[in-house]
Amino acid sequence: MTHGQRHFSSYAEEICSALTRFPEREAVVRGEQRFTAGQLRDLVFRMARVFETRGLGPGKTVALLGGNLPQLLAARYAAHLLGCRVVHLYARLSVAAQAVIVRDVETGVLVVDPRVAGRAGELAARSGVPDILTLGPAAVGEDLLELAACRSAGTFPGRARPQDICVIQYTGGTTGRPKGVCTTFAQEAARGERPRVPDVARRLLVCTTLAHAAGRLTDRTLAAGGSVVLLEDFEPAEVLTAIERERISWLFLLPPLLSRLLDHPDCGRRDTSTLTTLLYGGCVASPGRISEALSRIGPVLSQGYGQMEAGGISQLTTEDHDPQRPERLRSAGRPLPGVRVAIRDTAGNDVPAGEAGEICVRSDTVMQGYWKQPELTAEVLRDGWLHTGDLGRLDADGYLTVLDRLRDVVIMVGGKFHTSELEDVLESHPGVRQSAVFGIPDTDGVDQVHAVVVPTPDGTVDERQLRELARTELGEIYDAIRITFTTQLPLTETGKPDKKLLRQHSSRTPPNCGADSCA
Template identity: 30%
Template sequence: MKPVYLPRVLADRFGDAPAVRDENTQMTFRELDAKVTAVACQFREHGVTSGDVIAVMLPNRSELVISIFAAWYLGAAATPINPSFTHDEAEHQIADADAALVVNAGHGSPSGGRPAISVDDLRTSADATDLEPVDIAGDDLALVIYTSGSTGRPKGVMLTHDNATAMSAMMVESMKMTADDHCLLVLPLFHVNALMVSLLAPLRVGAQLTILGGFDATRFFDTVEQRRPTYFSAVPTIFALLLSKAEGRRPDMSSLRFAVCGAAPATRELLAAAEEFLDAPILEGYGLTEATCASAVNPIDGPRKPGTVGPALPGQRIRIVDDALNDVPTGQTGEVLITGPTVMAGYLNRPEATAETIVDGWVRTGDVGRLDDDGYLTIVDRLKDMIIRGGENLYPKEIENAIGSLPGVLEVAVIGRPDDVMGEVPVAFVVPYPGADLTPEAVTDHCRRHLTRAKVPVHVEITPELPKNPVGKIDKPGLRASLAA
C-alpha cells in the first residue's frame, strides 16, 4: 500500500500544481516528491530502514515536512520534537523513541548521542531519483507524537498509517476540501492538529499549503492578504490575539472559507467576535492525540451550536459513561469515550498505560461531557489536572517533578490559573524544608533551566504548608478555590 498522502502518489495525480511553500521556498507536487526522494536516499545511506524511527527537531519549515515524508518512503516512522524543548526534554524523547537518526538545527542541538543531520545539510537533489517508496501496511507505525501524562514524563502516542489515512479523510469530508483550497499553517508541526488538519488533509486532495514559521498577528494579516488562503486551524489564544492586535486595522480576509478552532475551550463571545472579524465560519472541534486529532467538529454545512464542539466525525462514535463505564442518558454528564479507525495503536513501550486508556477499543479521554438529542458534544470539565495554556497541554506533575529536584523543596503543587489571553497559566505553591532559604526567583530560575518556557510557572508562592484532604493528599481543588477567591 502507498498512502494517498505520499508525495509520489500526489506527484502522479497533481504534477506541477503548487504544493508547499514556506518563507524561503515553494514547491510543486512534483518538486516536493523530488526533494523527499533526495532526503530519503540520504537517510538510507545513514542506515535507516523499515521499522526505524526518525526524530525531527525543527521549527515550522518545509524541511520538517520533507523529513517526515522521507522517513515514510523508507518504511520508517517520524517523531517530531518541540524545537523549544530543553536538552533534557528533547533527549528523553529521542531516547524513548529509540530514534535511529535525528534531524535538527545543528550547532549543538540535542541529538541524544544518535547520528544527526543538520537541516542545512539535507540534500535537495539526488542521483537515485528512481527510489520507490516501500510498500506500507496500514498498521505500520507512521508517527510517534509525545503528549504529557499524569506521571510527569511525556508518553509516545503511536499512530499508524491507517490512523492518518482515516483522520485526513474525515477532515476532507467534514470540511468539504478540494484542490481549490489553500491552507495557512500557523500551529506547530509537532502537534497532531497541524499534521492532520493542515498538512495531510489538504495535500491529499491537491490543495496547497503555506507554512508560517511562527505566529505573529501582523504577519498573519499580511500573509492572508498576499497568499489568499481559504482556511487555517488555530487555538483560542490565536483568535484572541488576532482580535487584540488588529488595532483598528481591517485586513482583507475575504479569501477565507472557514477557520478551525480546537485544542482548548473557547468562549461563545470569542468565537462570535472572531467570526465577525474574519467574516467566515469558525468550526469548533474536540479531540486528542490518542484519537489522531479530532473526534467531533461543528459542521461547515450544517447547524453549528455555540458552546458545543459538534457531533462525532463520520466513522467515529462518542459515548458518555459513568464511573462503571455504563452509558448515561442523553443530556447527562459523564466521561467522554471515543472509538473508530483513528484510535491510536497504543503508547510506545507503555502497555499498562495503554490498557488504562483503551478499553474494548474505546479511548477513555478523561474529559467530562454530555451529548444532546442531536448528538452534539459539550465538554463540561476535565477529570485530569491538565492545564491548557494557549492550546498547549501542560501537566502539573511534570512541572512539580522539575521543582521537586531543586534542593530545599519539601512539597510542591502546581495548578492552573485562569488567564484572559492564554486561557490558563501554571502557578506553583512550594513548601520549603525548615531552615531552607528558598525564594520564588530561585524556583523560577530552576524551572527555566529544566522546562520549556510555556511550562514555567507565572507565579511562585512560598508557603509554610499546603492544604490536605482527609487521606493526606494535597487538596488541589481547595488550592484552586483559594486562588479564585
C-alpha cells in the same frame, strides 16, 4: 504480496501521487522559498534514497528537530515512504527532555534544522543518537540536502506496512509525564482526508508547529492538490499580512490564538475575504469570542475536537455556528462519521443524555497504544474503547460538550465544578478578553481556586467586579477565588493555555500579583 492482494498505499504515497498529478502548481511557500509540487516530490524521493543508504526502513526511527521548514516536511514524507516510524520533537522542550524522547524511541537518524545545530550536538551527546543529518550546512552531522542532490528523483515505491508504527507523537506534558502516542500506518491513513475531488484552490496557512495538528492539515491539503504557506510561529500581524498577500482560504488556530488575532488592530484593516474555512480547536473556546469572530471574519468557522490518542472525534460545522444559540457554540459538535462516543461514569456505565461523565471513544483511528507503556495503555484502552480523560456530556440531539480534563475538575468545600464554567462567566464580562481557571489543592485535598484574567486594553474591570459576577452567576462559593490580572496568558508550544506553568507560578506567588506578573 500474494496474487490479488492490493498494495497498501500509505498517506505519504498518496501525497506523492497528488504532487505528481499537478507538478507545476505551487505546493509549499516559506518566505522567499516557493516549491512547486514537482520539486517537493523530487526532494522527497531523493531524501528517501539517502535514508535507504543509512539502513532505514520498517522498524527504524527518524527524529525531526526544527521549525516549520518545507525540507523538514519532505524528510518526514521520505522516512514514511520507507516505512520508518517518525517522532517530531517539540522545539521548546528542554534538551534534557528531548534527549529522553530520542533515546526512548530508539532513534537511528536525527534530522536537524541548521538553525538549531548547536542544540542538536548537545542532544546527540546526551542521547547517543548514531547519525545526524542537517537540512543545510552546519557544524554537526552531514548535509542531507547536499547528499540528496546526488540521488535520483525517480519514483520511490513505498515500503510501509499497515501494521507498522508510523508516528510516535509525544503529549506536550502539560498534565503530567509526556507519553508517546503510537499510531500505525493504517490508522494514519484512516485519519487522513482522502479528497473525493482535487481542491487545487485550497491555500492553507500554517502558523503553529508542524509537529502537532497543523502537520496533519498540511498533509490533507497537499493530498487534495492544494498549497501550504508556512510561517515560523504565530504573530497576529504576520498572519493577517499572509492571509491578504497569499490569498489564504484555510487557517487553523487554537482559541487563544484566535483571540489574539481578533484583538490585533490590523484585524479590521487587512483583507480576509479569501478565507473560506477557519478551523479552531485544541482547547475550550469562549462562545462570546466565537460570536465576535463570526461577526468580524464571517461565517467561515468550523470547530474540531480530537486527541492525539483518538484522532478526530467531533466537529461543529460552519452551519452549526449560530450566534443566536450560544449553548451550541459552547459544544464541540457531533461525532464524526465512523466515531462512536459514549459518556460514562466512574463505574463504566453510560449516563443519561445531558449528564456529565468521561468521554469514551471507539473508532478505527484510535491509537495502537503508548510507546513502551503497556500498563498505561491498558488503563485507557478497555474493551475497544479509549477513555479520553476528558469530561463532557452529550445532549438529546447528539451534540458533545467538552467540560474539562478530569484532572482539572476543581474540588471545593461545596462540591466539584468545571473550570470551563467559571471561565465562561468571567469572559462574559465586557472588560475581560481571556481567562484561565485552575485549582491548587491544599493539605486537606480541597482546591484553592485561581483565575488568571487578561482584561481588554481599555478595560477597567477589577477583582471585586469579577467576584461579584461569579457569585451572581454561580453562587456564593466563588467568593474565595483568587484573581490575578496579566497582559497575556502563557501558552504551550501547541497554543493551549499553559495551566501547568500557571499553577507553578501561583503556588509561590500571593494573590493580586500585578498586571504583568504572570505574563
